[in-house]
């Protein structure tokens with residue numbers, strides 16, 4: 001930052017004026033990107049949670065209908081949800097019709113508080129997980145994000161989402177109930193725009209995160225998603241794209257991760273030594289690669305490494 | 319500049335025992351740690367001591383750490399401690415000349431703290447490596463759930479283990495003892511933990527001796543790099559004089 005003459009006096013004046021003023025609310029500067037045919041996305045940063053990004057590392061979206069918008073994921077905080085809802089209602093000119101929460105990770109559902117009076121749906125296991133762990137997740141996110149999380153509390157979605165086709169305001173959605181990234185992952189396909197909101201089952205140019213993952217189920221879920229006749233895909237994290245590249249990329253990474261961890265466990269590698277193993281160049285430009293790999297090792301390796309050991313016969317119990 | 323050069327020269331000629339060196343990790347507890355563990359001894363911060371550990375604890379009840387001091391010659395002891403843990407000492411490892419100076423383990427962390435490995439060489443000098451560990455959780459979720467498996471109720475004292483050949487000629491031993499490793503800090507539960515572990519080869523030669531303390535994680539999972547010949551025999555004892563034993567075939 002360059003200091004112009006007189007700027008320090010100006011700053012001093014501003015500081016004086018600021019005394020006693022209410023602290024400014026965090027502004028997420030949400031700007032929807034139009035995907036065509038009334039489908040929209042809010043694209044988040046390809047980063048970890050920080051104070052600067054206010055937890056906005058996630059993609060959320062909405063689909064406009066004559067009966068009001070259908071919102072997919074409410075974001076990382078009450079403030080995000082409020083700003084998201086105000087913006088959508090201003091643009092569509094109607095109250096939001098309903099909200100779908102894709103899964104129970106904190107960047108996807110903490111905006112629920114802003115949707116009082118609006119039906120909020122999620123898969124049953126997602127509702128249970130938010131009810132059980134929401135407060136602990138909120139504490140954790142406060143530590144990482146700070147101010148932008150002020151006033152945020154976990155609100156479990158009030159209604160169960162069922163798999164299948166639903167119509168809202170004359171628009172047909174396919175709700176696809178899957179699992180693997182977590183115990184319950186909901187994908188939403190909007191037929192008119194041929195847009196697939198994949199939630200965190202699909203990452204793009206951003207390393208997949210695995211704190212509650214079951215890799216075999218996740219890979220099976222990707223096979224299901226690949227059969228959907230989408231044109232536009234909205235990943236949970238990373239840029240929106242046309243075509244199958246992001247699903248293939250996520251599958252490729254998960255296959256490699258699974259094989260790498262199994263092979264290391266079978267060789268007796270200790271968990272912290274995994275950080276020294278080479279990573280294929282094709283994943284080299286994924287955002288937050290080393291950090292997520294280290295976390296994935298912590299999530300997935302303990303089960304594999306103890307499986308690799310053998311029970312000893314107790315020879316001399318003195 | 320001149321003044322500074324003079325000070326450096328003074329430090330060079332002063333006996334190294336006089337004051338502990340400045341802590342590169344800037345831990346508030348370093349003066350106490352230096353006094354407690356190294357009073358009257360020579361301490362040196364040394365990049366040759368490698369501490370492999372993630373920067374943040376995903377599971378504060380089992381933080382994986384691997385210490386490797388193979389770049390140092392004539393290692394006699396590896397002392398591992400965490401400055402800001404309620405109980406600071408985690409383990410003391412004495413590899414014989416038939417073991418590589420490296421060890422892997424998991425420990426319980428209470429709050430953000432430096433984790434240090436102090437490696438004593440034959441000349442009596444302590445070489446220190448370490449890193450800060452953030453224990454306030456991270457990323458897209460809460461830390462993993464407490465292990466608290468209660469596995470030890472049915473399987474107390476059992477040992478799972480395996481021995482692998484390594485490309486460099488050493489043999490990797492990994493073992494897990496089923497044990498609660500109670501710290502004594504949780505209300506009403508007295509301290510109850512594995513205290514010693516001895517490793518010998520088929521000829522009865524000592525490969526390594528390990529002392530473990532309260533912060534070592536439940537169901538200790540340990541990694542060693544050993545020489546010697548044939549089977550490795552494991553002998554352990556806990557604070558209530560329970561004895562554990564097993565033999566691992568190559």
Ligand SMILES: [Zn+2]
Pocket residue numbers: 103105181200458
């Ligand atoms: Zn997620």
